[in-house]
Amino acid sequence: MSEWNDQFTDMIMQANPVPAHRRKVLRRNLAAMNADGFSFSVMVGLGETYLPAFVLSRNMGDLVVALIATVPILLGSILQLAAPAILHRVQSYRRFAVGAAILQSISLLVLVGMAITENVPAWSVFLPATLYWASGLSVGPAWNSWAEQIVPRRIRPGFFARRSRICHVGVLLGLISGGLLLRSADSPSETMTIFAVLFGVGAAGRFTSALMLSRQTESRAVSREAMAKNGPFRVTEFLVRAVRSGLNPGPSGRFVLFLMAVQVGVHVSGPYFNPFMLRTLGLSWVEYMSLLSLGFIGKMLSLPWAGRFAN
Numbered sequence: 001m002s003e004w005n006d007q008f009t010d011m012i013m014q015a016n017p018v019p020a021h022r023r024k025v026l027r028r029n030l031a032a033m034n035a036d037g038f039s040f041s042v043m044v045g046l047g048e049t050y051l052p053a054f055v056l057s058r059n060m061g062d063l064v065v066a067l068i069a070t071v072p073i074l075l076g077s078i079l080q081l082a083a084p085a086i087l088h089r090v091q092s093y094r095r096f097a098v099g100a101a102i103l104q105s106i107s108l109l110v111l112v113g114m115a116i117t118e119n120v121p122a123w124s125v126f127l128p129a130t131l132y133w134a135s136g137l138s139v140g141p142a143w144n145s146w147a148e149q150i151v152p153r154r155i156r157p158g159f160f161a162r163r164s165r166i167c168h169v170g171v172l173l174g175l176i177s178g179g180l181l182l183r184s185a186d187s188p189s190e191t192m193t194i195f196a197v198l199f200g201v202g203a204a205g206r207f208t209s210a211l212m213l214s215r216q217t218e219s220r221a222v223s224r225e226a227m228a229k230n231g232p233f234r235v236t237e238f239l240v241r242a243v244r245s246g247l248n249p250g251p252s253g254r255f256v257l258f259l260m261a262v263q264v265g266v267h268v269s270g271p272y273f274n275p276f277m278l279r280t281l282g283l284s285w286v287e288y289m290s291l292l293s294l295g296f297i298g299k300m301l302s303l304p305w306a307g308r309f310a311n
Contacts, residue, residue, distance in 0.1 A: 029150045029216050030159060034166055036212035039205040040101075041167040045174015047108050047202030049292060050182075051129060052274040054115065054195045057188070060122045062279065066271035068129055073267075075126075076133025083138035093146035094218040100139035101210035107132040108203035115196035149219055161303065168300045172293055174202070179289025 056065045083096075090096050110128035114120045151159055178198050185191040277283045277291065 025217060026150075026152070032212045032215045033147070033150065034163055036209045036216075037163050037167045038170040039208040039212065041170030042174045043104075043108070043202040043205035043209070045171040045176075046178050046198045046205070047111070047174075048132070049171075049175060050178050050195065050198055051111070052271075053182075053278060053288070054111070054199075055122075055125060056275055056278055057191055057195065058120065060125070062272070062275040064122045064125075065275045068125060069271040069274070070267055072126055072129035072133045073137075075130045076135075076137050079130070079134040080137040083142070086138075087142055092218065093142045093149075094213065094216065096142050097139050097146065098210050098213045100135040100142075101206055101213055103135040104132055104139075105203045105206035105210065107135070108199045108206065111199040112196045112203065115192050115199060143213075146216075146218060150216060164303055165300060168296050168303075171296050174205075175289050175293050175296070179285045182285040182289075 052065050052069050055068050056062075087093070087096050090099075107128040110131075111125075114125060114128070181194045181197065182191060185194050277288055283291070
């Protein structure tokens with residue numbers, strides 16, 4: 001992986017020359033960003049994707065399966081509102097991102113314990129799931145701002161396009177590995193053991209991601225300047241702007257409303273996808289894994305075209 005990252009980085013910098021004194025630091029940062037994206041994506045394929053299937057396998061009911069795919073995201077989104085205040089207190093994108101990544105890893109370790117425990121109340125699964133989504137949603141905006149410091153503008157399109165493909169490969173590896181492992185289970189107890197392995201490897205992947213995040217450089221002065229420019233986040237001001245945008249939406253307001261409509265449509269039907277496929281249609285683990293993989297394969301095939309079209 002390290003050798004491949006070096007070749008990949010050299011290819012980008014040859015197409016977009018970088019001053020010699022920054023080449024070594026940039027190469028290390030880009031390699032760490034690729035490794036972070038890959039290990040994070042393996043966690044998504046092994047852990048996040050199979051969480052509803054885990055709840056279904058524990059016979060907690062279709063309603064709980066639907067709620068586990070929606071309620072933690074809702075609660076995580078609400079808890080995410082506190083992230084900007086925490087970030088302003090920490091005054092470091094790197095420290096904030098690493099801390100959030102470690103919390104996400106810990107949430108999967110809690111699920112490992114639940115997988116190897118015989119009697120687990122349904123409500124308890126929502127606790128690590130909410131921690132998972134709250135930490136995951138919180139880290140995104142901070143990481144995006146931090147990445148702008150690391151990756152020079154002229155090489156961003158090529159770098160992030162290729163990094164996205166690396167991430168999709170990681171998700172696919174996680175999905176396929178999880179489906180094949182679950183297929184090998186001969187009893188419910190073995191299935192729970194395999195889920196524990198999936199969540200454990202996913203936690204290790206996210207911890208590796210946190211380690212790669214910690215290896216990336218950050219200009220604390222630039223970070224503080226960016227945070228001071230944006231100012232502290234206040235929920236009341238956000239709600240006032242949202243109401244005004246809804247009453248008289250401009251181009252950006254219409255775009256936000258469009259995204260909201262799409263998300264509402266997705267989350268009305270999406271939570272019942274897993275119980276319908278696994279219980280109603282009776283798909284095997286391999287068929288279920290293959291069906292989920294098709295979406296990521298479609299992204300891998302369409303992203304290069306979409307990027308050229310967007311440009």
